[in-house]
Amino acid sequence: MIDRIDHLIVAVKDLEAAENNYKKIFGNEPVWRGEHESLGTKNSIFNFNNLYFELLAANGDGAGASLVNSTIDENGEGLAGMVFGSDNLEKTKEQLSLKGYKLSGLALGEGLDEDAGKKRTWESLFLPDEITRGLFSFAIEHKTGKLDLLDRFQSDCVHKLDHVVINTNDADGFIKVYEKDLGIRLALDQTVEKWGGRMLFFRLNQTTIEVIARSDEAESKDSLWGLAWDVEDLEATHVRLTQLGIETSPVKEGRKPNTLVSTIKSNTCNIPTLFIQHLAS
Numbered sequence: 001m002i003d004r005i006d007h008l009i010v011a012v013k014d015l016e017a018a019e020n021n022y023k024k025i026f027g028n029e030p031v032w033r034g035e036h037e038s039l040g041t042k043n044s045i046f047n048f049n050n051l052y053f054e055l056l057a058a059n060g061d062g063a064g065a066s067l068v069n070s071t072i073d074e075n076g077e078g079l080a081g082m083v084f085g086s087d088n089l090e091k092t093k094e095q096l097s098l099k100g101y102k103l104s105g106l107a108l109g110e111g112l113d114e115d116a117g118k119k120r121t122w123e124s125l126f127l128p129d130e131i132t133r134g135l136f137s138f139a140i141e142h143k144t145g146k147l148d149l150l151d152r153f154q155s156d157c158v159h160k161l162d163h164v165v166i167n168t169n170d171a172d173g174f175i176k177v178y179e180k181d182l183g184i185r186l187a188l189d190q191t192v193e194k195w196g197g198r199m200l201f202f203r204l205n206q207t208t209i210e211v212i213a214r215s216d217e218a219e220s221k222d223s224l225w226g227l228a229w230d231v232e233d234l235e236a237t238h239v240r241l242t243q244l245g246i247e248t249s250p251v252k253e254g255r256k257p258n259t260l261v262s263t264i265k266s267n268t269c270n271i272p273t274l275f276i277q278h279l280a281s
Contacts, residue, residue, distance in 0.1 A: 001095050001183035004205035006085030006140050007045075007052040008164065008227070011071040011078065012269055015057040018077070019044040021267040022055065024244045026229075027157030027237075031147055032120075034113045039064030043111070047150050050160045050206040055269075056080065067136065078270040079224040081136035082164065084182070085205075089123050089141035099181050101128050109140075120145035131177050134221040135166070156236035162228040162276050163208035170220035171198045171213035178202050184209070226272030234260045234277035248275075257281075 012018035019030060022044075031052075032045035040062030044055045058065035071080040086092040093103055106123045113119070125139040153159040168174045171189075179186045179202070187208075188201035200211035212225070231237045234251050241248050247266035254261040258281045264273040 001086070001092050002084045002139065002204070003087050004085040005051050005161075005164070005207050005209070006083045007054050008079065008161075008224075009054050009056050009081035009083065009136070010269055010271065011068040011080035012055050012057050013072060013077060015042055015044055015055060018055045018057075018269055021269065022046060022053070024246055025158070025241070025264060025267060025273075027154060027240060028150075031150070032111075032113055033115055034111045034120075035059055036062075036064055036109070036111050038062060038110070041065055041068060042114075045147065047147055048158065048160045049149050049151050049153075052147060052149075053161075071136075076270050079227075081138075082224060083137065084139045086125075086139050086141050089125050089139060092139055093125055096127075096131075096181065101130060101181075103128065118145055120147070131181065132222075133168075133170075133173070133177070135223060153232075155233040156231065156240045158229045158231055158275075160230045161207050162230045163210045164227055165210045165212060165225040165272075166222055167225050168211055168213050168220075168222045169216045169218055171200060171211070171215070173220045174200065174211055174213065174222060178209070226274070228274040228276050231275055231277055234262055234275060237275060237277075238262055 023029060026046055028046060030044045031047045035042040040058060040060035041056050041064035042059040046053045056068055058068045067080060089106055097103055104126060106125055109122045109124055111120045121143040123141045123143060127137055175186060178184045184202045184204050187203045190199050192199050198213040202209040238248055238251050249263040251260050251262045254276060258279040260277040262275045
């Protein structure tokens with residue numbers, strides 16, 4: 001039903017400043033700079049080999065501008081949404097409708113590249129509150145002008161998203177939505193006695209959705225928290241970032257066997273960010 005995490009949305013005040021920060025962090029140039037006239041937004045997109053990363057700023061009035069402004073007003077700059085990809089959005093809608101969800105019609109979207117004059121179009125399916133549970137999310141099917149995923153990167157640059165971290169207060173409800181209804185594979189469900197919660201791993205398109213679950217009596221709610229990015233040579237990446245003035249923690253062994261990790265402590269638009277290198281076992 002859901003084929004991939006298509007992209008992540010980051011709400012920012014100053015698009016140029018955020019783009020410059022992430023050019024340094026990723027070691028790559030954006031593949032798209034454009035605007036959505038009907039949504040009142042402008043964006044900058046970085047592409048990787050499993051998804052893309054969208055910096056989004058308000059640029060007028062519209063639903064997109066409202067999302068950016070409300071996110072920044074409530075929490076400051078940072079992660080604003082996670083978008084799922086579908087190869088057949090009409091079928092996805094039908095399947096979710098059969099599960100009892102009330103859905104609106106598919107919405108046509110359009111983006112214009114301000115540099116190259118290119119146009120992209122897509123269809124979106126906005127998901128009901130019972131699925132999103134407080135996390136802004138929708139499903140998308142690209143129609144024309146699709147941005148191809150990149151497959152070649154320097155060893156000291158980011159090449160894919162390793163995992164996205166989501167907080168929830170309702171692990172069982174999260175499993176129902178993501179595994180049973182959206183069809184995303186649940187790879188791990190374990191209780192972590194040290195902090196009295198559960199950890200869930202869902203996997204699709206080389207990406208892990210890592211869910212940290214701590215139960216309470218409040219209404220079920222999910223929220224995006226942080227990101228972990230994959231690099232091939234973390235020591236070289238650490239040197240590159242340090243030379244660019246990006247604050248990072250020393251490279252150390254990760255909790256997962258055969259990994260090295262380093263935390264990025266500045267220039268991330270308030271997103272907790274980890275770099276990880278997977279070593280040959």
